[in-house]
Amino acid sequence: MGRFYLTTAIDYSNGEPHLGHAVEKIGADVIARYRRACGDDVHFLIGMDEHGQKVEREAAKNDRSPSEWVDAIAEAFQEAWRRLTISHDDFIRTSEERHRRGVTHLMRRIAENDDLYPATYEGHYCAGCEAFKKDDELEDGQCPLHPQREIEWTEEANWFFRLSEYTEPLLRHYEVNPDFIRPAKRRNEILRFVEAGLDDISASRSRIRWGIPFPSDEAHTVYVWFDALSNYITAVGYPDDPAFDGRWPADLHIIGKDITRFHCVYWPAMLMAAGIELPATVWGHGFLNIGGAKLSKSGGTELDLLELVARHGPDALRYFLTREVPWDGDRDYASVNDFIEQFDRRYTTDLANDLGNLVNRVVSMVAKYREAPADGSAAGPLAERAARALEGYRDAMDAYLLHRGLAAAFDLIAASNAFVDEMKPWALAKAEREGADPAVLDATLGQLIGAIGTTTAMLTPFMPTKAADMWRALGGDGEPPAFDELETSMRTLEAVRPGAVLFPRPEET
Ligand SMILES: [Zn+2]
Numbered sequence: 001m002g003r004f005y006l007t008t009a010i011d012y013s014n015g016e017p018h019l020g021h022a023v024e025k026i027g028a029d030v031i032a033r034y035r036r037a038c039g040d041d042v043h044f045l046i047g048m049d050e051h052g053q054k055v056e057r058e059a060a061k062n063d064r065s066p067s068e069w070v071d072a073i074a075e076a077f078q079e080a081w082r083r084l085t086i087s088h089d090d091f092i093r094t095s096e097e098r099h100r101r102g103v104t105h106l107m108r109r110i111a112e113n114d115d116l117y118p119a120t121y122e123g124h125y126c127a128g129c130e131a132f133k134k135d136d137e138l139e140d141g142q143c144p145l146h147p148q149r150e151i152e153w154t155e156e157a158n159w160f161f162r163l164s165e166y167t168e169p170l171l172r173h174y175e176v177n178p179d180f181i182r183p184a185k186r187r188n189e190i191l192r193f194v195e196a197g198l199d200d201i202s203a204s205r206s207r208i209r210w211g212i213p214f215p216s217d218e219a220h221t222v223y224v225w226f227d228a229l230s231n232y233i234t235a236v237g238y239p240d241d242p243a244f245d246g247r248w249p250a251d252l253h254i255i256g257k258d259i260t261r262f263h264c265v266y267w268p269a270m271l272m273a274a275g276i277e278l279p280a281t282v283w284g285h286g287f288l289n290i291g292g293a294k295l296s297k298s299g300g301t302e303l304d305l306l307e308l309v310a311r312h313g314p315d316a317l318r319y320f321l322t323r324e325v326p327w328d329g330d331r332d333y334a335s336v337n338d339f340i341e342q343f344d345r346r347y348t349t350d351l352a353n354d355l356g357n358l359v360n361r362v363v364s365m366v367a368k369y370r371e372a373p374a375d376g377s378a379a380g381p382l383a384e385r386a387a388r389a390l391e392g393y394r395d396a397m398d399a400y401l402l403h404r405g406l407a408a409a410f411d412l413i414a415a416s417n418a419f420v421d422e423m424k425p426w427a428l429a430k431a432e433r434e435g436a437d438p439a440v441l442d443a444t445l446g447q448l449i450g451a452i453g454t455t456t457a458m459l460t461p462f463m464p465t466k467a468a469d470m471w472r473a474l475g476g477d478g479e480p481p482a483f484d485e486l487e488t489s490m491r492t493l494e495a496v497r498p499g500a501v502l503f504p505r506p507e508e509t
Contacts, residue, residue, distance in 0.1 A: 004040040006252040010047040013073040014058045017080040020295035033461035047092035052224035056210040066210045092235040102234030109274040115162045125154040159204040166269035183328040186284035190264045229267045250279040257284040286330035315463035327402040356503040362448045367498040376490030378446025386454040409458035416451045
């Protein structure tokens with residue numbers, strides 16, 4: 001227990017939010033809500049990366065000034081996160097004054113460490129990556145990540161960062177801190193890259209106006225990656241807000257696997273150069289692919305994020321994406337239709353049938369057969385099963401394997417449904433009326449209420465609104481309990497509240 005600071009990549013302001021952005025924000029939100037339920041003091045940061053060449057050009061193409069353009073994009077992203085009930089504590093935009101001050105200070109510190117020098121850069125630049133590219137990073141003269149975009153030949157005066165000096169310190173850091181880069185696949189990629197030796201990199205651009213002035217040379221702007229990465233410290237008060245020491249270092253940076261090099265190599269080297277502690281873990285998640293291509297604006301798919309949220313509600317989309325896209329890997333769909341079919345199928349099968357029916361059946365039976373609430377702490381085989389499921393869930397969630405945590409919750413749902421079929425509470429009620437011991441039905445209903453209570457706690461980070469509805473149906477008050485309050489709360493349930501339809505079938509909506 002303690003403080004927990006987590007961040008996501010800040011999103012680039014060159015287009016509308018799409019499903020790919022949502023996968024990352026939902027996963028991060030699940031972790032933030034899970035840590036809060038564990039009792040941690042969580043600080044959850046997201047935001048926008050608003051500077052650079054791509055934004056400057058996109059604004060011009062749309063007849064807007066860069067600042068008008070980024071304001072509109074930031075609003076669209078914030079609206080999407082509201083619709084998905086993302087529970088961030090702060091939303092930073094790199095065009096903000098608090099960020100500019102922090103970046104200016106950071107670049108001065110790096111300069112004082114003698115890690116910046118002027119030189120001329122000559123080579124390829126991919127505006128899609130906002131990165132310089134070496135010949136061996138190109139395929140047929142194109143950026144492999146942006147094959148549809150023209151690669152540019154650039155020749156300009158830059159300030160360079162002595163990244164090459166950090167090859168050994170970085171390798172030592174990775175060795176001493178095996179959890180610095182996760183999952184293991186991402187760690188191995190970075191190890192191979194750094195072991196080959198690092199070259200110095202540009203820290204400024206002299207031809208981009210839409211950015212933060214380079215402190216010692218205002219003819220330049222700070223290179224957009226130096227600018228963007230710094231958001232993780234400027235948002236929590238770097239350099240001079242006393243709150244900074246209470247938040248930094250971050251416990252977890254969540255990013256896409258395509259930007260691990262920036263976060264696991266450049267960023268820790270920048271922090272070392274400025275004498276700032278390094279974050280504990282960088283997690284490079286995989287992608288949702290459709291027809292073999294990563295979802296992105298330039299990839300162009302007809303999946304509209306807000307339409308998907310509206311299709312079965314925000315919790316259903318949060319469930320579907322965290323269940324289907326392994327948090328440590330990729331998930332491929334053959335086509336947009338395939339994606340929609342799987343979404344509808346899981347909504348009906350997992351949510352409406354397995355989960356919705358279970359809650360509905362059990363709550364109705366308790367209301368029908370018992371005047372007092374069922375004792376959710378009743379012992380027996382299902383109660384043991386619930387305790388084991390919760391343990392497996394917490395191990396998975398502590399390791400950030402969200403899809404496994406969710407699978408543990410649904411294993412318990414399946415076991416609970418099987419328990420209803422096996423125990424046949426309606427038959428037990430009939431036997432009771434004919435003189436059988438009421439303790440059997442008491443223990444059966446009590447274990448079912450207990451298992452649904454445990455399920456509710458496990459689902460709260462994933463489906464916060466539906467979990468609150470479940471908790472109310474069980475007879476709980478307020479929000480579902482934190483993990484260490486679960487047992488006590490189960491003993492103080494009031495009468496069940498039957499009748500709520502958690503997941504209406506599409507034809508009923
Ligand atoms: Zn590129």
